Amino acid sequence: MIGIAQLSMRLTAGGRPVTILDDVNLEIPAKQMVAIVGPSGSGKSTLLGLIAGLDRPTSGSIRLNGAEITRMSEGALARYRRAHIGYIFQSFHLIPTLTALENVLVPLELAGLPSPVERATELLSAVGLGDRLHHYPVQLSGGEQQRVAVARAFACRPSVLLADEPTGNLDQATGRQVMDLLLSLQRDHGTTLVLVTHDPAVASSMQRVIALRDGRVESDDLQTQGD
Ligand SMILES: Nc1ncnc2c1ncn2[C@@H]1O[C@H](COP(=O)(O)OP(=O)(O)O)[C@@H](O)[C@H]1O
Ligand SMILES: [Mg+2]
Numbered sequence: 001m002i003g004i005a006q007l008s009m010r011l012t013a014g015g016r017p018v019t020i021l022d023d024v025n026l027e028i029p030a031k032q033m034v035a036i037v038g039p040s041g042s043g044k045s046t047l048l049g050l051i052a053g054l055d056r057p058t059s060g061s062i063r064l065n066g067a068e069i070t071r072m073s074e075g076a077l078a079r080y081r082r083a084h085i086g087y088i089f090q091s092f093h094l095i096p097t098l099t100a101l102e103n104v105l106v107p108l109e110l111a112g113l114p115s116p117v118e119r120a121t122e123l124l125s126a127v128g129l130g131d132r133l134h135h136y137p138v139q140l141s142g143g144e145q146q147r148v149a150v151a152r153a154f155a156c157r158p159s160v161l162l163a164d165e166p167t168g169n170l171d172q173a174t175g176r177q178v179m180d181l182l183l184s185l186q187r188d189h190g191t192t193l194v195l196v197t198h199d200p201a202v203a204s205s206m207q208r209v210i211a212l213r214d215g216r217v218e219s220d221d222l223q224t225q226g227d
Contacts, residue, residue: 001065008059032192033193037196042213086158089149129148154191208223
């Protein structure tokens, strides 16, 4: 469960105060699939980064499975993130000097999990890249790179998966394929999924759609279909 209460993010830019998130309150049950939508600059990436513990809010709290991450020390937060959170970026963010297999191995080895090579190989096979294990990111297409990123994000069996426009740099067909893999891993692992998207087709495949505008929740709708 993700519990977000009275969450605000304010910064000073060019000497002027800017409100990026303004009193956001959300409860996201375990295993729910949520799309975050809204115009550019509405605060979507900021919200995702706060849930991931990549940034600290100005005020308010975020609880993940009962743990209040907004109160954790840097060290505790880093450990928590590694154990419980997967993150997928629009621009893949693979380590260019490592192969596909090595990229997926990084979080497994950091977490000290058993049989990391077997687990990484299994995940890469699950996303259709069993024959690309030793390719470097530059030798892979955009869709293939994002599939490696999907495999990496699920490596440590996170309870929460956050994805910031994961299909934003892919063409429609490739994006659909990446989404199908992501959703199939999400189902297999029972992961809570919070995904930022501009694509109405992607949003409509989620159970719930939350729209942000100017840093506030503008609407929050359960979808009749979804799943
Ligand atoms: N570090 C920062 N300093 C100043 N303004 C920022 C910073 N990060 C984000 N913003 C501003 O906050 C607003 C929301 O940004 P963001 O969360 O990236 O929006 P979205 O992902 O919805 O496009 C934007 O207006 C952006 O310019
Ligand atoms: Mg963004």
